Amino acid sequence: MSQPQQPAYQMSPPPPTPKKKGRSNGMALFLAICVAAVPVGIVVIGIVASIAIPNMEKFKSRSMQSEAKTKLAAAYTGQKSFVAEWDVTTSDLVSLGLDGIVNEGKSRYHVGFVRPANAQWATIGIAAPHDASLSNSEKLGVALDLGAPFETLAAQYCEDCVAEGQNFKIVAIGNIDKDATLDVWTIDQDRKLVNIVDDIKE
Numbered sequence: 001m002s003q004p005q006q007p008a009y010q011m012s013p014p015p016p017t018p019k020k021k022g023r024s025n026g027m028a029l030f031l032a033i034c035v036a037a038v039p040v041g042i043v044v045i046g047i048v049a050s051i052a053i054p055n056m057e058k059f060k061s062r063s064m065q066s067e068a069k070t071k072l073a074a075a076y077t078g079q080k081s082f083v084a085e086w087d088v089t090t091s092d093l094v095s096l097g098l099d100g101i102v103n104e105g106k107s108r109y110h111v112g113f114v115r116p117a118n119a120q121w122a123t124i125g126i127a128a129p130h131d132a133s134l135s136n137s138e139k140l141g142v143a144l145d146l147g148a149p150f151e152t153l154a155a156q157y158c159e160d161c162v163a164e165g166q167n168f169k170i171v172a173i174g175n176i177d178k179d180a181t182l183d184v185w186t187i188d189q190d191r192k193l194v195n196i197v198d199d200i201k202e
Helices: 022-086 119-124 150-157
Strands: 109-112 167-174 183-188 193-197
Touching: 022 109, 022 167, 022 183, 022 193, 109 150, 150 167
Parallel strands: none
Antiparallel strands: 109 167, 167 183, 183 193
């Protein structure tokens, strides 16, 4: 007797795998977020720029003011050396060693005195180096457009910026942002540095 044949089992094909929509949905979500974030990013960049640019301009202006401080510090040192040698002050910027400094690079400040120290030199009777005509950087050939001659501006902002006896006060006048307000600094025999008019704040 032959053995009964086992029924042949047919394997049905696996059900079709549904397409995964997660990836495409994720990409769409990502793109939607990016598109929505663009205006926000522009606003943020605008806010950052509105804060950073003025601060950068202010920092740049402050660095320009260092020219006035440097020139006045050199004037103080030169004047103290001159007094130590001659026992009297001078308004001659060349004798103070400022002729090279005031002409360095692109000057933004005129430096000098309201008027030459004439009277003391007529009476002390010593032959020290002193040229009354060189009492400000404008007279040394530095050309700046500050709206008026240096002596006029110096008299307006610092009428006591003179060299008399062993006392002195010297003024630096410039314009660092091209507006109508000038930037004015002084230094005296006690090395007191004062910003009379701050062009950045005005």
